Amino acid sequence: MSSGFNIRALLVSIIVGTIVVLLFSWASGSQFDTSLFPVLAMLSGFIITGFIIGIITKGITIIEPGLGSIIVASITYFILPSLQIKGFTEITQDTDWIIILMNGVVLTFLGAWLGEMFQHGDIRKEEDKSLSFHWGWVFAGTVFGILVSIVIAIIVNLIVGDEPFYFIIPFFVGLFFTGIMVGMKSPGITIKEAGLSGFLTITILTSIVRLTLVTEIEFEYIILGLVLGYVVAMLGGFAGEKLQSRKEKKA
Numbered sequence: 001m002s003s004g005f006n007i008r009a010l011l012v013s014i015i016v017g018t019i020v021v022l023l024f025s026w027a028s029g030s031q032f033d034t035s036l037f038p039v040l041a042m043l044s045g046f047i048i049t050g051f052i053i054g055i056i057t058k059g060i061t062i063i064e065p066g067l068g069s070i071i072v073a074s075i076t077y078f079i080l081p082s083l084q085i086k087g088f089t090e091i092t093q094d095t096d097w098i099i100i101l102m103n104g105v106v107l108t109f110l111g112a113w114l115g116e117m118f119q120h121g122d123i124r125k126e127e128d129k130s131l132s133f134h135w136g137w138v139f140a141g142t143v144f145g146i147l148v149s150i151v152i153a154i155i156v157n158l159i160v161g162d163e164p165f166y167f168i169i170p171f172f173v174g175l176f177f178t179g180i181m182v183g184m185k186s187p188g189i190t191i192k193e194a195g196l197s198g199f200l201t202i203t204i205l206t207s208i209v210r211l212t213l214v215t216e217i218e219f220e221y222i223i224l225g226l227v228l229g230y231v232v233a234m235l236g237g238f239a240g241e242k243l244q245s246r247k248e249k250k251a
Helices: 006-028 034-056 063-083 094-119 121-127 135-160 164-185 189-213 221-250
Strands: none
Touching: 006 034, 006 063, 006 121, 006 164, 034 094, 034 135, 034 189, 063 094, 094 135, 135 164, 135 189, 164 189, 164 221, 189 221
């Protein structure tokens, strides 16, 4: 499936992407003294930029996310360092900014792929009924779960500050919505995909918490988090399956 260049998707993604990237950068950078979580928040904005392009554009999207991400990265490069946000003050070299924003461009394509998975999910349901397991939705669910968790974490962080305990809430909310998304979009019985997405998501989120918020995580808490993440995502997958079944019955 292919289509021509979509200028509307490009313009919308540039406007929304620039706002989201700068907003996420400010919201997290104003709360943290180190740059890791603010950079992750900023990169999440690039994923959202690509996601918007993937949702709006019909067919396969390559030019739009590439061009859109470069423009958003260029705007960010000129604006963000001048704001002197405390979470980014340790990034002093132009080359560091360029490397970070290059990663943002790459992640925009990941967001565009996720948007296409959302857009064409129903089509792929019909095409993939014979398959019993769908790795594409495992990885899409993982990206979605991390993205949702970071967005909710930014909001929680603005309200309560960088208290590690409160970050449990957005992470598990993100996992539950990951399960719902996989359950609704992936063809066939999707609880396994949802559970594995949850496992991968909580593994990455645990690493983020360790690197940005705490100096040590005890082994039993790591195991507990992995198990709970798997279970919560599976529960979300079960809920997504139910919603999918209701939708099919109404159709």
